[in-house]
Structures are given as structure tokens and as C-alpha cells.
Amino acid sequence: DTGVSQDPRHKITKRGQNVTFRCDPISEHNRLYWYRQTLGQGPEFLTYFQNEAQLEKSRLLSDRFSAERPKGSFSTLEIQRTEQGDSAMYLCASSRYPSGVSEKLFFGSGTQLSVL
């Protein structure tokens, strides 16, 4: 019972196009994370928010990536000028903070991006 919703489930785009993904976290969760996962790899951290504040962004993340959480509820992840290397599953997760030593993450089903 994760309750994290992501839209769309699949996105096919041509190289150079912009794409935007949406994540709706569990309603009472104040932290929201974006991860990226490719085949055979673990989730790779991209960025996270606490309420509407973006607290950290991966240093490995290109400037083409931007995320927002304007009202501290849903979040969007935009990729500009997509490249074939951006093809991956984009996972959103939410959590309630603070919650013990470190909170557990509830993941959504992800958005599978294919860049042709």
C-alpha cells in the first residue's frame, strides 16, 4: 500500500524533446524523492524535497533536469532536450520525516522513459 502515484507510466519521445513527469506522494508525507533506475542497477538518487523546499540535487545531474514541488504536495520532474542516455525508469518516493533514525521510502510505480 504505497499510495504514491506517478504519471505517465510510459513516455516515448524523440531526442531533443522536453518531457515532464508528475508524482503525487502519500498525502501526509512531507518528503518527496526522485530516483532514476536503469536495467540491472539500483535506484540512483536525483533530488529530494521537504515540503516545497528542494534540499539536495545530485551533483551528477545535468542542468537539463529540473524538479519542482510548488505547494509541497505533488512534484514535477522536467527533462529538457532529452538524450538517449536519459532512457530509464524514473521513480518517485515519499516519506514522513522525521520518523525514527531514517524514514522508509514508499515508491511509486515509476515512469518508463524511452528516448528514440
Added chain:
Amino acid sequence: GQQVMQIPQYQHVQEGEDFTTYCNSSTTLSNIQWYKQRPGGHPVFLIQLVKSGEVKKQKRLTFQFGEAKKNSSLHITATQTTDVGTYFCAGPTWSGGSNYKLTFGKGTLLTVNP
């Protein structure tokens, strides 16, 4: 930066055999979490270990946290086909104050032959 490594990368077993995956961190961890991802699914939280030497059990699954809090293991007794999936360990990477993120290992893919 902190790295979390898992071995083996893949493990294929006959149903009824045991399975173990190991997780090692380059730094001491305040805690470690384990997640399971079924084929085509998303990671689902299994457990969190906090104390040095801690052992927790969930039915046929046994989780251990090393004494030095730099390694962990997940052992499944008498595997079943429902155990199929990728098992990830994840540890927090702190970036100052209360800011941290979970860093995931690459996971161990378990397949079970019925």
C-alpha cells in the same frame, strides 16, 4: 562519497534451497534498509536495522547488521517462487544537518526454479 556494494549480482536457486545476499558499505552506517523489487515492479520496503549486531526475522527472512555497522546480510531459508525479485540494501548518506538521502546498492537478482 559513500558506496554501498552488494554481492552476488545474480543468484539462481532451486526452490527449497537457501539464499543469502551481502551488502557492504565504504563507511559506517547509522542504519541500513532492505527493499525488494519484483520483476516489473517498484522497490518495496522490507526492514530497517539500526543497532550494531542486530538480527531481525520476518518469517523465512533473516536480516543481520554487522558489528561495525558497515555490512549487512539477508538470508532466505527454503526459497519459494514468491521470493523472486531483486533485493536492495540502502544506507543513508548525510549531507549536513538533517539532510540525507538513501544510497542504494545495485541489488541481487534472485531467481527460483520450481
